[in-house]
Amino acid sequence: MSGISKTILVTGATGGIGLAVCHRLAKAGNSLVLAARDAGKLQSLCTELSNTCPGTSSWISVDMTRDDSVKKFSEELNARNVILDGAVLMPPQDPPTNDPLPSSDKWREVLQNSFVGPLSLLKAAIATMKPDPANGRRSKIVIISGISSVQVLGHYASSNVIRCAWLAEAKTLAFALGEQGIHVNTLSLGGTLTPGYAASLEKRAAKAGTTLAQRLAEETSNIPLRKYGAPDEVAAAVEGLLSAFSDNMTGLNILHDGGFTRAY
Template identity: 65%
Template sequence: MDTILVTGATGGIGRAVCERLSANGTRLVLAARDRQRLETLALTLPAPSDGSHSAIPVDMASETSVADFGARLAASGVMLDGAVLMPPQPHSDNDPMPDPEIWRTLFQTSFIGPLSVLKSAIAQMEPTPEAGRRCKIVIISGMSSVQVLSHYATSNVIRTAWVGEAKTLAFALGGRGIHVNTLSLGGTLSPWYRDAIGKRAANAGVSFEERLASETDNIPLKKYGTPSEVATVVEGLLSPLSDHMTGLNILHDGGFTRAY
């Protein structure tokens, strides 16, 4: 039975990933800020075939909280087979050169904090590739990691940083049997994303379906992704499907990215 850390576990995509993995008997270590929501999720997911799911709260924006998470994970003695890292969405304005303090906050919350959490998770991995036991890390990035989006100024930088970090880690950890791949998402219909479409529809005086159709008209598959589609791909990247794959940045964007 595998044990997997999932950060952002209570979010739209995180919850779908947790539901998918737990349905197959995987034991989960759940992380996000809100302890109550984490514990409720741990209780409502199908129980693992051995033991129980656990929840460790963490606020990626706080160095103290991230250090506390690492200490609690180590103290739990859990051995991880993999991790699904979802750095908090780097919310920002469209300013390509914001104040230093904005950069510091963004990097702490969406890069430095999550990277420290990942370091703690890697310390709990003991792969034995010669015996067929490989550990898999999936980092959820974003489609602007490979394509500049003019209205996502700072996000372009943070997401590209993750692709560079994942590639570097793939080289550093590959010999130990630890794989690191990045999944770059296009628009994905999490509850908050549906709400945002609903607001844009209301502002434009059109229905939700009309707005969705116009927003996805420039996507080859003419649709946004769903959290359960993301969960299916994450499950594959954690499975033997990726036993000879590392350092990849995989696009999950309906074909939106216009590059080879």
């Protein structure tokens, strides 16, 4: 992708990270296709972006966990003749359960909701891409992941397995699609202070009988940069990965964790 306006799909568009990503990409003049389940929130965001940013925005409601919903999403993309230059995929993630051996049914559900369903949406997005690397037109996919892609989280079996599955699939796609000019990278986030994450931090502070500032200082004391990430920082990294910055980069897992991960 070059600096000119592109058409980019953003899933999870109305969430804490999605909002920051959408605002940044729309301000830069890109046209966005916003996706999430709640049509009301998508419409409000679309109106806000259209009123404040140069690029055009549209939205499609989809439940990534459901095959029938993803099929409709794909048909809608095709009906609108959308040609995507980029896609930012934010697979839904179950909360941690502390259970290292979830039941078989639970695993089937997790794999469907966090991997199979979102992958089928990504497949639909890829089908619309028309890269032409010989003429400088490249398509960029950024899959939002987490640090359990590289470092096991003892309380979070589903995250450990799903994040590694995305790593493997992204690498596979990078090899398969690179010649066509389609780039696939994962961006693995450490704790990121979205409103949702801040609310859970506040609860932990109240439970521990400390202030929010004290709790935050404690939780980030083992992070070299001594802070959690901000949604705006994630948005800046996503914009970079969608830009010419990544024209010679694919199949990478980029850590966005304040230096938390110790492995090389």
